[in-house]
Amino acid sequence: MYNDLNYMESRFFKILIFIFFLSTFKASAHHSGNCDALKDYDFTRFEDWKEEVISMSSEYNLDSSFVSELVKPYEINKNVIGNDKCQPEFTLTFSEYLEKRISDLRIKNGLDKKSKYSDLLKNIEKKYNVQSRFILSIWGLETAYGEITGNYPVIESLLTMSYDQRRRNYFTKELFNAFKIIKDGHIGIVDFKGSWAGAMGQNQFMPSSFLNYAQDFNNDGKKNIWTDIDDSLASIARYLYGVGSNKWDSNYTWGREVIPPKNINLIEPDLFIKRDKGCLAIKKLSKKIPLSDFRSYGFKKMNGKDLDNLNIDSYLLKMGREKGDFRYFIVYRNYLNILSYNCSNYYALSVGLLSDEFK
Numbered sequence: 591m592y593n594d595l596n597y598m599e600s601r602f603f604k605i606l607i608f609i610f611f612l613s614t615f616k617a618s619a620h621h622s623g624n625c626d627a628l629k630d631y632d633f634t635r636f637e638d639w640k641e642e643v644i645s646m647s648s649e650y651n652l653d654s655s656f657v658s659e660l661v662k663p664y665e666i667n668k669n670v671i672g673n674d675k676c677q678p679e680f681t682l683t684f685s686e687y688l689e690k691r692i693s694d695l696r697i698k699n700g701l702d703k704k705s706k707y708s709d710l711l712k713n714i715e716k717k718y719n720v721q722s723r724f725i726l727s728i729w730g731l732e733t734a735y736g737e738i739t740g741n742y743p744v745i746e747s748l749l750t751m752s753y754d755q756r757r758r759n760y761f762t763k764e765l766f767n768a769f770k771i772i773k774d775g776h777i778g779i780v781d782f783k784g785s786w787a788g789a790m791g792q793n794q795f796m797p798s799s800f801l802n803y804a805q806d807f808n809n810d811g812k813k814n815i816w817t818d819i820d821d822s823l824a825s826i827a828r829y830l831y832g833v834g835s836n837k838w839d840s841n842y843t844w845g846r847e848v849i850p851p852k853n854i855n856l857i858e859p860d861l862f863i864k865r866d867k868g869c870l871a872i873k874k875l876s877k878k879i880p881l882s883d884f885r886s887y888g889f890k891k892m893n894g895k896d897l898d899n900l901n902i903d904s905y906l907l908k909m910g911r912e913k914g915d916f917r918y919f920i921v922y923r924n925y926l927n928i929l930s931y932n933c934s935n936y937y938a939l940s941v942g943l944l945s946d947e948f949k
């Protein structure tokens with residue numbers, strides 16, 4: 591689940607753009623038009639690319655006339671290229687980022703949803719063995735609880751992203767996954783919408799995640815993550831539940847912020863090791879040691895109390911860019927499942943901290 595760093599980066603930047611959009615309002619609507627990268631961009635071969643896509647149909651066991659009908663109506667979407675190429679610089683500190691993401695309004699709306707859907711959340715928690723506060727948190731952070739799900743036709747976005755050479759392989763596969771979703775009849779083409787990069791519905795699944803994890807929780811024969819809240823929330827839970835040995839453990843939480851010991855500078859070189867595998871966010875984690883070892887090092891809970899004397903896999907994470915801005919977190923295995931949703935520590939910590947508000 592940690593294998594597509596580039597896409598995960600782009601997904602992370604999507605969030606940043608969203609913040610940018612919130613903070614500058616309409617300025618960003620003109621942003622893409624001012625970007626130099628678009629001036630020299632070759633938009634002229636898009637029709638050729640559509641033909642190439644159609645010619646690949648049989649490799650994906652799809653009928654070329656079916657694919658042809660799906661791609662025909664679309665032109666290249668310059669906003670999609672603009673969003674991809676002209677991402678604004680990120681200037682928020684980590685703490686400022688958290689403040690924006692875990693706003694009072696998002697907490698309040700989450701608590702409202704928690705009581706409104708309490709029966710549903712209980713049923714989902716029981717079936718997938720994932721605490722519902724994490725499901726609420728991801729729902730809230732991805733789409734403001736289903737309010738902002740994206741208005742780009744999924745096929746148009748994926749055709750455009752796959753036209754671009756940089757990540758053609760990845761987005762071509764996702765494009766064909768999208769065709770499959772339409773073929774399977776989960777959603778009509780008119781309602782088949784998502785973010786500019788093709789993340790869909792209330793939980794912002796890419797088509798491959800949809801095919802692997804989307805759930806039909808209300809048993810109507812359709813996996814509808816666009817307008818069906820049962821299906822959307824169950825799909826988040828199924829994703830977090832994980833695959834292989836990387837299973838969610840509902841006996842534990844995600845982790846916590848901690849106060850580092852006074853000699854933190856001395857012990858950091860021992861704890862932070864070089865990792866070869868995993869996305870950037872995984873590489874930032876310390877080596878894995880039992881929580882009780884962090885307790886022995888002298889890390890404390892934020893209320894000044896000792897950490898629990900537990901033998902569970904734990905990692906230290908240091909956030910912030912400079913002295914005075916540093917914050918430390920100890921995270922457990924469930925945290926890795928949150929990272930699999932979006933491999934960014936900014937993202938995963940905000941999921942964890944927001945979930946704490948829904949305890």
Ligand SMILES: [Ca+2]
Pocket residue numbers: 805806807808809810811812813814818821
């Ligand atoms: Ca359904």
